[in-house]
Amino acid sequence: MTTKQVQPLYNQAGQLQGVFIPAEIWFKHENNLEKILFPEAVSQPEIPAEPINDWKQFLSFWDFNYPVEKGVKCDHCGCSTPDWTADDPKRFLLKAASLGGMVSFLCLECQYRVTKKHFKDHVVYECTPFTCRV
Template sequence: MFTKKDVQPLYDENGQLHGVYIKAAIWFKHESQLEAVLFPDEVARSKESKPMAEPIADWEQFLSYWDFNYPMEKVVKCDNCGANTHDWTIDDPKKFTLKAANLGGLVSFKCNHCNYRVSKKHFKDHICYECTPFGCQVK
């Protein structure tokens, strides 16, 4: 639950309201609703455009060069909302959308339930999962 302390009005030197600061947690929790209010034209245009196709060719190239010390798995799990699948390629409806795959072992997905980014970093002997708000850079 958020309080009024989580939303701060910002005033200029003349005491005029210049803007409002909200905590990132509020933004990430209500991002789609806030964007619909703040950027209605942009949201409408984005709904009209076709969604980007998944980079399946990149995924297939990643598989063709597979040489890790463990069997290939298609498990994806979101630590934010708990969505998970044993095979993201066969889900109907899709729980996760492939966003990127590369030969370095990074495969990332968008969770279709909460819009978080789920990254699977394939190392030689293990997989590391990271779950971050979409568009947020991990440091």
């Protein structure tokens, strides 16, 4: 790119009004330029609501032989947290919690499902890829 390709545009009073950028430059850098020029237009994906009431109900019936553990780890990508409830930004999204002891999360890093199966004396982790069931 040369400076001759980018041309300033002035009004009659000599004030800079804009800049002309050739189409080939715009198309080559369009995504990056839009993020820089219009950051408010770049939307962040919304994190859906978590079933927190299910989690609270799971905790209210807790009768396992070990303390509540809020840590979550993804064996696929290695993402982990000591407390998923305190993460900012979130690393894991609570997808389900049942009184039977199964709690599942979506890893926001790789989109794998991380399931914690709580048994009386231990927890088993399972990490599975996302599958869309139709």
